[in-house]
Amino acid sequence: LNLRLLRAAEGRTSTITAGELRRTSRANYVAAIGTLNGLGIDRNLVGAWLGTAALGLYAVAVAFGSLSSIVGNGVASLLLPRLTAADPADRRRLIRTWSLGTGAFIALLVIGIQVVLHPVITLAFGKEFEGAVEIARWLVLADGLMGMRRLPICVLQARGRAGLASLIETVATIALVAGIAGAALAERLVLGAVAMAGSGLLSLVLLTAAAAIAKPAVRGRHIAGRP
Secondary structure, three states: OHHHHOOOOOOOOOOOOHHHHHHHHHHHHHHHHOOOOOOOHHHHHHHHHHOHHHHHHHHHHHOOOOHHHHHHHHHHHHHHHHHHHOOHHHHHHHHHHHHHHHHHHHHHHHHHHHHHHHHHHHHHHOHHHOHHHHHHHHHHHHHHHHHHHHHHHHHHHHOOOHHHHHHHHHHHHHHHHHHHHHHHHHOOHHHHHHHHHHHHHHHHHHHHHHHHHOOOOEEOOEEOOEO
16 A cells, blocks of 8 residues: 555646655654654663663653643644645744644643643552653653753744754754763763753754745745645
């Protein structure tokens, strides 16, 4: 079925060349997969640099830090095609409405998880895992920030500026690796979770600023994916 979907459309002429498709795919790749939290880089580095015991605590904390990303990814997947097809006035309205609504929902989600975090971890995993509570608090915050960053990413993608989004995601990922390296040198696992939150904040701030000031990309006669 997937191979059939990749076949060229019949009975209509595409305005996108193969070269444009390849360039767009390359530009979108890093931002689309979300290297900050989409590849499990933090868990791999924690296990490699801080050991399996630290990874066990970190894995327990990670279990509570994924809901916001799920929300952000879902909203972005719905919003991107609508932004691409909308005119400039409707696009601004959609961005404002969905950003405010998603931000409020994710904020409530993060606060709610923080409230129940300690009793749930101790009940589910036992008191010996209380060390995961502080780590989880930072990871839940990080997940909220990373869930929100999906919105400016899809705004940049809709404007044909996916390459800029991928560049920012790469910079934030490098900052994350450096932060976890610092946590390993200090032998403080919680600093790895702080690095996740810090890189998530860095990504969100840079992406939001880029989405606010970046103009739609112009390729030939096509602007931001519109004919």
